[in-house]
Amino acid sequence: MKKIIKNGIIVTATDTFNADLLIDNGIICQIGTNLSEQGADVIDAKGCYLFPGGVDPHTHLEMPFGGTVTKDDFETGTIAAAFGGTTTIIDFCLTNKGEPLKDAIKTWHAKSNGRAVVDYGFHLMIGEVNEAVLNELPSVIEKEGITSFKVFMAYKNVLQADDETLFKTLIAAKDLGALVMVHAENGDVIDYLVKKALEGGKTEPIYHALTRPQVIEGEATARAATFTGLANSQLYVVHVTCADAAKAIADARNRGIEVWGETCPQYLVLDQTYLERPNFEGAKYVWSPPLREKWNQDALWSALKTGTLQTIGSDQCSFDFNGQKDLGKGDFSKIPNGGPMIEDRLSILFSEGVKKGRISLNQFVDITSTRAAKLFGLYPKKGTITVGVDADIVIFDPTVERTISAETHHMAVDYNAFEGMKVTGEPISVLSRGEFVVQDKKFVGTVGAGQYLKRAKYGKNYETVEDKTLSM
Numbered sequence: 438m439k440k441i442i443k444n445g446i447i448v449t450a451t452d453t454f455n456a457d458l459l460i461d462n463g464i465i466c467q468i469g470t471n472l473s474e475q476g477a478d479v480i481d482a483k484g485c486y487l488f489p490g491g492v493d494p495h496t497h498l499e500m501p502f503g504g505t506v507t508k509d510d511f512e513t514g515t516i517a518a519a520f521g522g523t524t525t526i527i528d529f530c531l532t533n534k535g536e537p538l539k540d541a542i543k544t545w546h547a548k549s550n551g552r553a554v555v556d557y558g559f560h561l562m563i564g565e566v567n568e569a570v571l572n573e574l575p576s577v578i579e580k581e582g583i584t585s586f587k588v589f590m591a592y593k594n595v596l597q598a599d600d601e602t603l604f605k606t607l608i609a610a611k612d613l614g615a616l617v618m619v620h621a622e623n624g625d626v627i628d629y630l631v632k633k634a635l636e637g638g639k640t641e642p643i644y645h646a647l648t649r650p651q652v653i654e655g656e657a658t659a660r661a662a663t664f665t666g667l668a669n670s671q672l673y674v675v676h677v678t679c680a681d682a683a684k685a686i687a688d689a690r691n692r693g694i695e696v697w698g699e700t701c702p703q704y705l706v707l708d709q710t711y712l713e714r715p716n717f718e719g720a721k722y723v724w725s726p727p728l729r730e731k732w733n734q735d736a737l738w739s740a741l742k743t744g745t746l747q748t749i750g751s752d753q754c755s756f757d758f759n760g761q762k763d764l765g766k767g768d769f770s771k772i773p774n775g776g777p778m779i780e781d782r783l784s785i786l787f788s789e790g791v792k793k794g795r796i797s798l799n800q801f802v803d804i805t806s807t808r809a810a811k812l813f814g815l816y817p818k819k820g821t822i823t824v825g826v827d828a829d830i831v832i833f834d835p836t837v838e839r840t841i842s843a844e845t846h847h848m849a850v851d852y853n854a855f856e857g858m859k860v861t862g863e864p865i866s867v868l869s870r871g872e873f874v875v876q877d878k879k880f881v882g883t884v885g886a887g888q889y890l891k892r893a894k895y896g897k898n899y900e901t902v903e904d905k906t907l908s909m
């Protein structure tokens with residue numbers, strides 16, 4: 438059945454205009470004024486923006502971590518994503534040393550197949566680079582369409598890879614056409630600082646932040662960028678939290694090194710003092726890298742505005758406060774790291790970013806959708822509104838005022854990190870490949886309708902793919 442969305446304001450990364458949008462067979466087939474309604478379901482989007490569905494390049498669904506497993510899985514996580522206006526996610530497939538990569542990928546397919554309500558892809562963690570890994574990587578790219586590799590520079594003795602592994606991954610990625618992603622913190626220094634803190638009886642959540650100072654995020658970011666330049670490769674730094682790391686990215690880019698940067702909603706809005714909340718409440722705000730002193734937020738907004746940082750990921754990694762975060766009572770190093778963020782990513786960026794004049798409306802679309810689609814080989818199928826692409830559309834009311842709360846969110850966790858925060862703007866209806874997943878704020882999607890996305894190689898013409906001329 439055809440659908441026609443009328444009276445909305447279409448917003449892309451470059452344009453804002455009034456037009457109707459005709460959808461057939463899951464694809465946007467016409468954009469223009471006074472399009473014929475014949476044979477189509479008419480959707481009135483008066484007063485609303487039509488954004489391309491959000492692309493969240495950073496999620497951890499059903500991920501084992503810190504002796505437990507994240508609360509949101511591919512079903513609850515993607516339902517929450519859809520409510521928040523995200524129609525594509527890219528999740529991190531973890532690997533174990535010595536295990537064939539294809540087995541790790543199979544595990545991630547088993548978690549997601551038949552569960553997701555919106556489309557999804559995988560990044561692949563690289564923990565070691567040896568003959569076996571190098572032999573498998575071409576098929577990871579060609580067969581699985583996984584064109585981004587993740588290296589952790591922190592989480593010593595768990596996920597952390599050494600510099601040699603990072604450097605070899607950058608070299609392999611360059612040859613294969615993949616983008617290397619890093620969690621940039623100096624895991625060795627952190628490990629030492631954590632041990633010293635615990636020996637000194639410093640066990641409260643705030644010491645999580647104090648043992649991970651921002652200079653070592655800056656140091657690791659600069660180190661990864663240096664290796665990237667040496668390998669003539671390409672790098673994407675996930676969850677940038679602070680001025681030091683943003684500066685390291687800006688410096689590298691100024692030297693012509695291909696480095697991209699992502700931040701997350703929590704670093705733009707929350708700060709280190711949240712970890713000092715009494716009754717162990719600070720544990721709710723334990724992320725790695727940690728929340729920073731408030732002044733860093735201006736540096737992050739400015740980096741988004743000027744293009745030093747290009748994307749926003751949710752880093753969705755949710756654990757209940759009761760029963761999971763409390764594994765770290767009496768020892769902050771045992772608090773599972775991460776938080777629920779997948780649902781509020783667009784709302785926070787719109788309300789705090791666009792509404793407060795920190796970024797433009799078109800930048801909002803670029804940051805939440807288009808740029809990630811381009812960097813991760815999904816553009817233009819995902820990440821824009823133009824003729825011939827997937828009809829992933831968010832009907833967004835920019836005037837609605839609401840208060841974020843765990844009472845009303847759709848994530849499976851027992852708290853929301855933004856509890857009580859007032860935001861302006863909300864997705865009203867969300868379509869994935871032309872089908873409503875959320876309609877008038879109600880879930881109407883189908884569990885399992887989300888499709889696995891094989892992605893194109895890094896840089897594959899993404900800057901030269903132009904939006905087709907709009908038929909007005």
Ligand SMILES: NC(=O)NCCC(=O)O
Pocket residue numbers: 497620676723724725726752754774775776
């Ligand atoms: N960020 C975080 O604290 N948890 C998720 C895992 C990661 O991205 O490092």
Ligand SMILES: [Zn+2]
Pocket residue numbers: 620675676725726
């Ligand atoms: Zn990380």
Ligand SMILES: [Zn+2]
Pocket residue numbers: 495496497752753754
């Ligand atoms: Zn993460």
